[in-house]
Amino acid sequence: MANATIENVKKSFGDVEVLHGISCDIRDGEFIVILGPSGCGKSTLLRLIAGLEKITSGTIKIEERVVNDLEPADRDIAMVFQNYALYPHMTVFNNMAYGLKIRKMTKEEIRNRVHKAAEILELSELLNRKPRQLSGGQRQRVAMGRCIVREPKLFLFDEPLSNLDAKLRVQMRLEIRRLHQSLNITSIYVTHDQVEAMTLADRLIVMDKGFAGQIGTPLEVYEKPANKFVAGFIGSPAMNFFDAEMAGDGKSIRLSSGEGLQLSGEGVTETAEKTVTVGIRPEHFVICDENKAQIHLRTDLVEKLGADTLVHGYFKDNGDALTLRLNGIQHFDRNNLLPMWVAPENVHVFNQQSGDRLN
Ligand SMILES: Nc1ncnc2c1ncn2[C@@H]1O[C@H](COP(=O)(O)OP(=O)(O)O)[C@@H](O)[C@H]1O
Ligand SMILES: [Mg+2]
Known part of the structure; x- marks a missing residue:
């Protein structure tokens, strides 16, 4: 040793x-x-x-x-x-x-x-x-x-x-x-x-x-x-990435769909950039009631793998593509609008140029 x-x-x-x-x-x-x-x-x-x-x-x-x-x-x-x-x-x-x-x-x-x-x-x-x-x-x-x-x-x-x-x-x-x-x-x-x-x-x-x-x-x-x-290298399917705008106080972001997500703790304290890259893992989207929804996914293809289900779709409407992973076998029609929620600690913010973590 x-x-x-x-x-x-x-x-x-x-x-x-x-x-x-x-x-x-x-x-x-x-x-x-x-x-x-x-x-x-x-x-x-x-x-x-x-x-x-x-x-x-x-x-x-x-x-x-x-x-x-x-x-x-x-x-x-x-x-x-x-x-x-x-x-x-x-x-x-x-x-x-x-x-x-x-x-x-x-x-x-x-x-x-x-x-x-x-x-x-x-x-x-x-x-x-x-x-x-x-x-x-x-x-x-x-x-x-x-x-x-x-x-x-x-x-x-x-x-x-x-x-x-x-x-x-x-x-x-x-x-x-x-x-x-x-x-x-x-x-x-x-x-x-x-x-x-x-x-x-x-x-x-x-x-x-x-x-x-x-x-x-x-x-x-x-x-x-x-x-x-x-x-992007750790996790399967890979983390979803999309561009977003930082709010002035650094504690939330706004997606291209117009919908927003909260960040945990202090959020982003130091950045000159207004546009950032946001990462969310497929397993961290939670489907919820409409009144709790922060964002919406327009469903496209659904893959039933047995132990879990992959849902591919877009942020409403015609926003960035993303993939969700849900436990068990779940059924969704194409072109459904799913209300979703993401815990603040599962929203990762990166510098768009360098890729360095900001939050
Ligand atoms: N003996 C060598 N001479 C020249 N280039 C090498 C030699 N060994 C490795 N390289 C280069 O170094 C880089 C890293 O190689 P390597 O350590 O084998 O990568 P990995 O194990 O991560 O696949 C590669 O670009 C490879 O071409
Ligand atoms: Mg090797």
């Missing part, structure tokens, strides 16, 4: 800078997920921490020790990749033992560690099998076992589940979470899958084009996204 510090880390390939100064303090035993779209620099950041790439500037510390110039083997880390190649001709036991043999550990110590890891991963019965005699999930567990036996200070994962089918991915996600709860090894996990990120992370680093868009707990990132990028 260890804490780790990333301080203003930048990385360029040739004269192209792909990481523009990332900072994060990672606590002992914490599970950090680096989340972002393809190409935003997640793997690069992980590879810098692992020592597989050299940082251009900044500092990386593991347990207060600067590791910038240490070889990967000297950093006391273990890494699980998407393409975890097991040795096909070796048994599960030998696949897990191999790295320890290279480190010249005694036979007894190796046996102890492999059996302990096998027990945690429920592989004890399979130690004499070859990889081809295992299911995809079992192979994935052997790959993790190979890392666990090394008892590393830091566990690094780069999209380890993306080659598995959807059902197995859900199961392995739970296993990784359980594993972390029992071992408590500080972990950094890269994924582009927001559900994986939200369920695994103690804290998330949401990355956008080489910047850390926000660092926070899954709930913080969901409830108070720091900018429009993070707001």
Whole structure:
């Protein structure tokens, strides 16, 4: 177990800078997920921490020790990749033992560690099998076992589940979470899958084009996204965005439909802009009685998904398009006018140019 510090880390390939100064303090035993779209620099950041790439500037510390110039083997880390190649001709036991043999550990110590890891991963019965005699999930567990036996200070994962089918991915996600709860090894996990990120992370680093868009707990990132990028990336279906006018006192906004919404607390205290971007999540619209309605939705297409219903439509009349998510199966005709209400804390206001959060 260890804490780790990333301080203003930048990385360029040739004269192209792909990481523009990332900072994060990672606590002992914490599970950090680096989340972002393809190409935003997640793997690069992980590879810098692992020592597989050299940082251009900044500092990386593991347990207060600067590791910038240490070889990967000297950093006391273990890494699980998407393409975890097991040795096909070796048994599960030998696949897990191999790295320890290279480190010249005694036979007894190796046996102890492999059996302990096998027990945690429920592989004890399979130690004499070859990889081809295992299911995809079992192979994935052997790959993790190979890392666990090394008892590393830091566990690094780069999209380890993306080659598995959807059902197995859900199961392995739970296993990784359980594993972390029992071992408590500080972990950094890269994924582009927001559900994986939200369920695994103690804290998330949401990355956008080489910047850390926000660092926070899954709930913080969901409830108070720091900018429009993070707001739009987290949540499914994605948050609805539309332009609106700020009221003079900063405590309410007026939509293009002419209808208005209240903001919570102080509202927007400092902005020169009159026109702002407003974000509301599909699940935060509440259908209500006409006399309580703040806004109205003209219904268009309705998608019944079973557990919930998606309603697509427009603010009255011919205003911006939006999507609502309602629990359960609900029936609506096309071209219905639905009276709705949104809790003030669920109305997010962003600067139209920079995308930064204003409330
Ligand atoms: N070795 C490399 N040489 C040049 N460019 C690279 C190299 N590795 C990654 N990049 C570039 O850095 C950016 C970030 O890549 P990467 O960290 O792999 O993204 P992610 O893992 O988020 O999909 C991409 O634009 C990619 O093309
Ligand atoms: Mg990657």
